[in-house]
Amino acid sequence: MARELMNAVQYSSYGGGPDGLQHVEVPVPTPNKDEVLLKIEAASLNPFDWKVQKGMVRPFFLPSSLTYLVIADVVGDVIEVGSRIKNFKPGDKVVAMVNPISMLPGSVDSWEFLNHVKHTQLGIFPIGSDIGTYGLDMAPLELQASSEPVYNGVNSDRTAEGEQVMISLASTIVVGVVAKNGGGLAEFAVTKGSLTVARPPELSADKFVGLPVAGLTAHQALTQSAGIKLDGSGTKSNILITAASGGVGHYAVQLAKLGNAHVTATCGARNIELVKGLGADEVIDYRTPDGAALRSPSGKKYDTVIRCATGIPWSTFERNLSSNGKVIDISPGPSSLFTFALKKLTFSKKQLVPLILIPKDENLRYLVNLVKEGKLKTVIDSKYPMDKVKDAWAKIIDGHATGKIVVEN
Numbered sequence: 476m477a478r479e480l481m482n483a484v485q486y487s488s489y490g491g492g493p494d495g496l497q498h499v500e501v502p503v504p505t506p507n508k509d510e511v512l513l514k515i516e517a518a519s520l521n522p523f524d525w526k527v528q529k530g531m532v533r534p535f536f537l538p539s540s541l542t543y544l545v546i547a548d549v550v551g552d553v554i555e556v557g558s559r560i561k562n563f564k565p566g567d568k569v570v571a572m573v574n575p576i577s578m579l580p581g582s583v584d585s586w587e588f589l590n591h592v593k594h595t596q597l598g599i600f601p602i603g604s605d606i607g608t609y610g611l612d613m614a615p616l617e618l619q620a621s622s623e624p625v626y627n628g629v630n631s632d633r634t635a636e637g638e639q640v641m642i643s644l645a646s647t648i649v650v651g652v653v654a655k656n657g658g659g660l661a662e663f664a665v666t667k668g669s670l671t672v673a674r675p676p677e678l679s680a681d682k683f684v685g686l687p688v689a690g691l692t693a694h695q696a697l698t699q700s701a702g703i704k705l706d707g708s709g710t711k712s713n714i715l716i717t718a719a720s721g722g723v724g725h726y727a728v729q730l731a732k733l734g735n736a737h738v739t740a741t742c743g744a745r746n747i748e749l750v751k752g753l754g755a756d757e758v759i760d761y762r763t764p765d766g767a768a769l770r771s772p773s774g775k776k777y778d779t780v781i782r783c784a785t786g787i788p789w790s791t792f793e794r795n796l797s798s799n800g801k802v803i804d805i806s807p808g809p810s811s812l813f814t815f816a817l818k819k820l821t822f823s824k825k826q827l828v829p830l831i832l833i834p835k836d837e838n839l840r841y842l843v844n845l846v847k848e849g850k851l852k853t854v855i856d857s858k859y860p861m862d863k864v865k866d867a868w869a870k871i872i873d874g875h876a877t878g879k880i881v882v883e884n
């Protein structure tokens with residue numbers, strides 16, 4: 476059935492920065508059985524969004540050209556639900572994640588899946604290969620001739636003619652992304668019911684809009700990677716959070732304090748009072764010699780570092796770690812993957828742990844509840860209307876946001 480058109484923002488090739496964004500009209504997406512159609516109230520930007528546009532994550536899973544409707548974090552109202560959705564109804568206010576990147580190894584009805592996508596652009600390639608070499612036009616037939624098992628994190632019934640589907644295959648690990656008719660910079664978007672969470676209607680949308688990517692990353696880093704119990708029942712540990720004034724960092728400080736940690740934080744001088752206000756026990760200006768050296772003012776060694784700032788070498792972290800200290804690297808690049816492997820192979824007690832967000836609705840619900848109880852707050856750097864989206868994009872690229880950048884419909 477032909478759907479009405481909506482306004483959206485997309486880019487159609489890598490690069491171009493803010494000027495690469497285009498205002499377009501595209502069909503309002505149709506929710507599949509396990510999806511929800513949302514009228515978007517606001518979306519928040521993450522560095523990942525411009526990194527995808529710039530092609531920085533392309534060697535892993537994105538094809539040589541793409542039309543992508545950007546942005547994962549949204550808040551909005553439910554308009555329509557798929558037949559399997561029982562917990563939402565039109566009018567519900569929610570926070571959700573659009574187009575999650577899946578890294579969920581597991582068997583699927585692979586040939587059925589491929590049949591579903593036969594009209595779409597499809598790229599399939601070993602992880603780490605140059606995707607441009609393989610291109611988008613590889614026929615499903617060739618894929619069916621493959622003797623490799625196909626795994627993916629995308630339900631076969633989520634795909635339909637006209638969607639873009641990219642899959643990468645490496646024996647048992649697949650990273651896939653479904654770029655359905657919409658991201659968060661649009662009037663409407665579909666989200667998986669499993670990554671959509673009700674929010675209290677009496678609280679404003681901007682209290683929740685940063686939770687899906689930044690909030691969940693902070694939560695995963697502290698709970699899953701660092702083993703911190705957020706009810707405070709674990710042993711007290713010393714945590715360093717770098718870039719504590721950023722999207723992930725400002726949530727991480729607040730969550731670490733709920734976990735009864737002693738928190739040292741780094742940020743620029745202008746944000747020191749803000750970060751103290753979020754609960755940090757000690758705050759260092761990263762542009763001072765002590766800040767650059769990550770030296771705790773009280774001389775503490777860190778049991779865990781949540782590494783939100785890029786560009787700091789492992790050697791700087793290593794000399795500040797306690798004997799079993801870990802660095803949770805939320806922006807893992809080639810050098811940190813090398814350090815990760817080296818530390819594992821040499822049985823080092825000091826470890827680097829790369830993190831890629833695996834979003835879970837139970838964790839998003841947990842964060843929504845914390846906001847409702849007044850235990851977690853979202854700092855808003857700035858808000859832009861959709862017609863000023865290029866300014867918002869320039870701001871996130873700049874890398875100096877304090878908290879979250881929001882684009883409103």
Ligand SMILES: NC(=O)c1ccc[n+]([C@@H]2O[C@H](COP(=O)([O-])OP(=O)(O)OC[C@H]3O[C@@H](n4cnc5c(N)ncnc54)[C@H](OP(=O)(O)O)[C@@H]3O)[C@@H](O)[C@H]2O)c1
Nearest residue numbers: 522692718720721722723743761784805806830832875876
């Ligand atoms: N692995 C994943 O799944 C995942 C998920 C989410 C985010 N990430 C990555 O995590 C990183 C942080 O994300 P974000 O959303 O928190 O970024 P962000 O909001 O853009 O961070 C901006 C903040 O970082 C501060 N900052 C920059 N360099 C710093 C340094 N050397 N020391 C201390 N503070 C510094 C800035 O302060 P000033 O303005 O004072 O310079 C600014 O307040 C990004 O690289 C992002 O791509 C990864």
